[in-house]
Amino acid sequence: GRLVKLELENFKSYKGHQVIGPFYNFSCIIGPNGAGKSNLMDAISFVLGVKSSQLRSSHLKDLIYRGGAINNSIDGLGGNDTENDASGPKRAWVMAEYHTSEGQVLKFMRIITINGASEYRFNGKVTTYEKYNKELEKQNILVKAKNFLVFQGDVEAIASQSPKDLTRLIEQVS
Amino acid sequence: GRLVKLELENFKSYKGHQVIGPFYNFSCIIGPNGAGKSNLMDAISFVLGVKSSQLRSSHLKDLIYRGGAINNSIDGLGGNDTENDASGPKRAWVMAEYHTSEGQVLKFMRIITINGASEYRFNGKVTTYEKYNKELEKQNILVKAKNFLVFQGDVEAIASQSPKDLTRLIEQVS
Amino acid sequence: RYNLFYSAFKHMESKIQSIYEELTRTRTSANGPVLHGTAYLSLEDSEEPYLDGVKYHAMPPAKTFRDMDHLSGGEKTVAALALLFAIHSYQPSPFFVLDEVDAALDNANVMRVASYVKRHASENFQFVVISLKNTFYERAQALVGIYRDRDVNSSKVLTLKLDGEYEN
Amino acid sequence: RYNLFYSAFKHMESKIQSIYEELTRTRTSANGPVLHGTAYLSLEDSEEPYLDGVKYHAMPPAKTFRDMDHLSGGEKTVAALALLFAIHSYQPSPFFVLDEVDAALDNANVMRVASYVKRHASENFQFVVISLKNTFYERAQALVGIYRDRDVNSSKVLTLKLDGEYEN
Ligand SMILES: Nc1ncnc2c1ncn2[C@@H]1O[C@H](COP(=O)(O)OP(=O)(O)OP(=O)(O)O)[C@@H](O)[C@H]1O
Ligand SMILES: Nc1ncnc2c1ncn2[C@@H]1O[C@H](COP(=O)(O)OP(=O)(O)OP(=O)(O)O)[C@@H](O)[C@H]1O
Ligand SMILES: [Mg+2]
């Protein structure tokens, strides 16, 4: 099976509702520094149930889009306090559409609110994290092992991890 | 003043005696992966008195060139044990030639032997580490602060260092 | 538990060499031989494997046998990718997400890794790769371009299928 | 001790903005305005500066004011270089050695950083930079090419002055 498209609303630097995709067998995400490429990887990790600490955020609520004052310093002019809206969105969600090799369409969705509560939906129905994760494991998506997600800056450490860590990783996939 | 040239003998991947330079105001070190670029930075750091743990080596003797068995696996052929010389060099040294802005030529040299002993020479005369470091400090080369050496992979961490660390760095240069 | 671990280890052990070979194959000159690296896994204590640990060794082509710690940045990246793909061969997750794994690679290694991904990407082994290097992304089937829309202070997305179709 | 620290801090504080501005100056479109980032240092506890610490803040152009931790890889690299150059301005070591600091930078940022280095390199501020990106090294005065000589199993060096002279 494979990941076909992603929908997100107010997730990190993605304001409002956006649809991303389709994803092909080999898709490349490109763009300038600070555009939001790693945030897109965070969106994929988030919808799979990865904890916020792995998504460069100390609290889940940091994952919700925040506008805030923009730094519009222009040569010759000072000042930069525009659009200082403290009234940003109160929730964010990501939905991943996954097609199994038998042609079934699965929808995984995760929603967070400003008070940090997480809600999981599988094919539109609210469910527990355990059941949600079970459905992912049926597709061989083992989030605990995370051997298929390589975050920015982490690749070299994989080669020099200790024998203990490597053993634990092999245990998680066996 | 500035660094003009480097001479080294049996330092890391540099076999035998080699002269590197001249260095200009803006020199770029280029070459394929594994060629020896970071080893050259290690040579510069080494001659300034930086500890071996910062040079990706647990012991000083790892800094001495070692030939060893070469992996010459070729498509279709197996095996790879050639030139298995356990009799490699027993010492290594690096010498940096530095020209002060008044036109004086200074030579800093550091030698290590297989048993890990370090020897420092300033303008050809053996001296203690303290005196050697004093001569470097006269040229504003503050090795303790290391604010002028950025090792591979370390640059991002400089921006997100803790206020305590940043304070300590400013103290070291003040 | 021991049997599960052991069969996983044996499987990865059998795969790691051919994967690393494919990622390190280099022709030294136009008519020269094709060199490649050597990689293997070993058990520190083969009586009780999950007591001590699995050690990974990788030697780039024409290099001496050294500790993994002495590999350069680029050499470590290639060795790491080979290990990841070997683990995947035992327990194939349907997709990989890789964030700028090519940052430390020189052009030759970027091409080898991108060609490996292109060769192995399929319906059941999907790759989503973030890269800044055109030598990498020009080999993809499709691009997901992210830009910052300053007017609305938000990230925006464009998708481009590389055989010409344009979707938004 | 306090006075020394304070004068160092004051000096860096006065320099950091102009350095970060030079590293982040972007023209958004052909006739558009030139935007730049904002950076400053603040004392967490101004009574006793070396009790608590100096905090560094950097905001890329047209971005919101956020914690340094939320910056992207490339944004952090640029902020880090600005800080290093600000510290250097107070206590100028004669040379800098930078090892692939451009690994996380996109082409526009590589050009800005390389141009900064080119503009500031001098007799008393020398740069030795390791880079894999031609956008960076083509701006250098001279190249030090490192290659591996397989026959003797050793690193070797060639020096090339970019205005044409060739030395070995
Ligand atoms: N909750 C949020 N709301 C709005 N913007 C956010 C939020 N969280 C992070 N950001 C912004 O997202 C930007 C970082 O994006 P990201 O890390 O995805 O960049 P990137 O494209 O990966 O860049 P690079 O190529 O440098 O790695 C930062 O500038 C940060 O301010
Ligand atoms: N004492 C030594 N004797 C011989 N070779 C050594 C020694 N120490 C390290 N090496 C070799 O040096 C090589 C690494 O060189 P280095 O880290 O300088 O590469 P690099 O040019 O920086 O590559 P990259 O672009 O990937 O960062 C390794 O392959 C390692 O085996
Ligand atoms: Mg990123």
Ligand SMILES: [Mg+2]
């Ligand atoms: Mg290196």
